[in-house]
Amino acid sequence: MKSGVIPRAAGVMLLSNALLSGCSGPRSASDMVSEARGVVEMDRYSAGSYLGLVDEVRTGGQSGVDQACMAHAIASGVPVGGWVPAGFTAEVYSSGLYHDQSGGIPIDLLARGNFIETTETNVLAFIENQSEELRSLLEPLIEKVQKNPADPSIRTELQVVTTDGTLIITTDSPRLTDGTVIMEGLAKKYEKPYFIITVSTEDLVPQEQIADARVWLTVHNIHSLNIGGPRASHEKDFGLAISQVATQVLDELFRE
Numbered sequence: 001m002k003s004g005v006i007p008r009a010a011g012v013m014l015l016s017n018a019l020l021s022g023c024s025g026p027r028s029a030s031d032m033v034s035e036a037r038g039v040v041e042m043d044r045y046s047a048g049s050y051l052g053l054v055d056e057v058r059t060g061g062q063s064g065v066d067q068a069c070m071a072h073a074i075a076s077g078v079p080v081g082g083w084v085p086a087g088f089t090a091e092v093y094s095s096g097l098y099h100d101q102s103g104g105i106p107i108d109l110l111a112r113g114n115f116i117e118t119t120e121t122n123v124l125a126f127i128e129n130q131s132e133e134l135r136s137l138l139e140p141l142i143e144k145v146q147k148n149p150a151d152p153s154i155r156t157e158l159q160v161v162t163t164d165g166t167l168i169i170t171t172d173s174p175r176l177t178d179g180t181v182i183m184e185g186l187a188k189k190y191e192k193p194y195f196i197i198t199v200s201t202e203d204l205v206p207q208e209q210i211a212d213a214r215v216w217l218t219v220h221n222i223h224s225l226n227i228g229g230p231r232a233s234h235e236k237d238f239g240l241a242i243s244q245v246a247t248q249v250l251d252e253l254f255r256e
Contacts, residue, residue, distance in 0.1 A: 048076065048077035048078055049078060050073075050076065050078055050225075050253075050254040051214070051217070051254055051256070053217060053218065053221075053222065053223065054078065054217065054222055054223060054224075054225045054254070055078065055079065055223050055224075056078070056079050056080070056081065056223065056224045056225065057069060057070070057073040057078055057079070057080050057081075057225055057227060058080070058081055058082035058083075058159055058162070058163050058224060058225065058226045058227070059080070059082050059159075059226070059227050059228065060082060060083065060084055060085070060152065060155045060156060060159055060228065061082070061084040061085070061088065061090050061105040061109070061110070061115065061155075062090050062091060062152070062179075062228075062231045063090055063091040063092070063093075063098075063104075063231045063232035063233070064091075064229065064230050064231040064232040064233075064234065064235070064242045064243060064246070065169050065227065065228060065229030065230060065231075065242055065243070065246045066090075066227070066228060066229070066231075067090075067105070067106065067109060067243065068242070068243035068244075068246040068247050069169075069227045069246055069247075069250060070109045070113065071109060071247075072246075072247050072250045072251075074109070074112050074113075076254070079113070079114070080109075080112065080113035080114075081113045081114035081115055081116075082113075082115060082116070082155070082159055082226070083115075083116050083117075083118055083154075083155040083158040083159050083162070084105060084110075084115045084116070084117060084118070084155055085117070085118055085149070085150040085151070085152050085154070085155055086117045086118050086119050086149035086150045087102035087103065087117070087149075087150055088102065088103050088104065088105045088110060088115075088117065089101065089102050089103075089104055089105075089150045089152075090104030090105045091104060091231050091232060091233060092104045093232065093233075098231075098232065098233035100150075102150070117149075118145060118149050118150070118151075118154045118155050118158065119145075119149050120145050120146060120149055123141060123142075123145045123149070123154065123158070124142065124145070126158065127139075127141065127142065134161070137189070137190070138157075138161070141154055141157060141158075152179065153182055156179065156182055156183055156186065156228070157186050159183075159226045159228075160183065160186040160187055160190055160192055160226060161186075161190055161192075162224070163192075163224040163225060163226035164192075164193070164220065164221065164222045164223055164224045164225065165192060165193035165194060165195070165216075165217075165220050165222040165225060165226065166183060166187050166192060166193070166194040166195075166225075166226040166227075166228065167194070167195050167197065167213065167225055167226070167227045167228075168180050168183060168184060168194065168195070168196045168197070168227075168228055168229055169197050169199070169227065169228075169229040169245070169246050169249055170196060170197070170198055170199075170229050170230060171198065171199055171200060171230065171242075171245075172198050172199070172200045179228065179230075179231070180228060180229060180230065183228050184196070193216065193220040193222070195212075195213050195216045197209050197210065197213055197249055197253075199245050199249065204245055204248060205248050205249060205252050207252070210249065210252050210253050213253055214253065229242065229246060230242050
């Protein structure tokens with residue numbers, strides 16, 4: 001299975017050496033990302049935008065659609081970021097199986113973005129600074145983050161709240177997976193704009209939907225765009241290379 005990756009520029013090639021050198025004991029995923037960012041500073045892409053409108057792409061860092069869109073935005077010079085599970089937890093593939101793992105989000109992607117972990121400290125600080133009305137809606141997250149800060153539903157909710165709109169790239173078999181069903185429901189809960197692009201084996205790049213999505217971006221003045229969709233382990237259910245499909249959709253959606 002293929003996954004979206006960013007060009008292996010000089011700064012990125014130094015990451016593995018930077019992370020392996022001077023190791024005097026166990027380090028947290030946060031420490032490793034901070035160190036990697038220092039290396040990548042010399043090789044940052046200049047900030048740009050999609051269509052002169054979308055000037056930030058935010059994803060939760062999961063395998064599949066999330067990581068493919070992170071890579072696409074970075075390669076296009078568009079800033080990336082977002083809330084990610086504590087410990088930078090994401091699905092990884094090893095020994096023939098997919099499983100969630102702390103530090104699962106690729107370092108070379110994280111180092112090029114502005115990502116915030118859903119630690120208890122970060123989440124509580126964010127909620128505290130919101131309006132009374134929004135705090136009441138976000139209150140259930142307090143118990144969630146105290147129980148398990150790596151719970152992916154926490155970052156999904158915060159992502160919807162902190163962006164101008166949500167784009168869901170999914171397939172018609174089934175139409176939405178559990179995580180994307182949650183994302184659609186949260187967009188409705190917070191009355192945030194959202195758009196669903198549904199691909200199939202017969203129509204990998206649905207031009208009519210893409211045209212409608214371009215109109216949606218403009219009408220709702222989407223500058224900070226949340227993008228989500230199925231994780232890589234769902235590819236076997238769809239018979240599609242999800243990362244490749246997501247990249248093709250973005251190529252068409254943001255074609256000048």
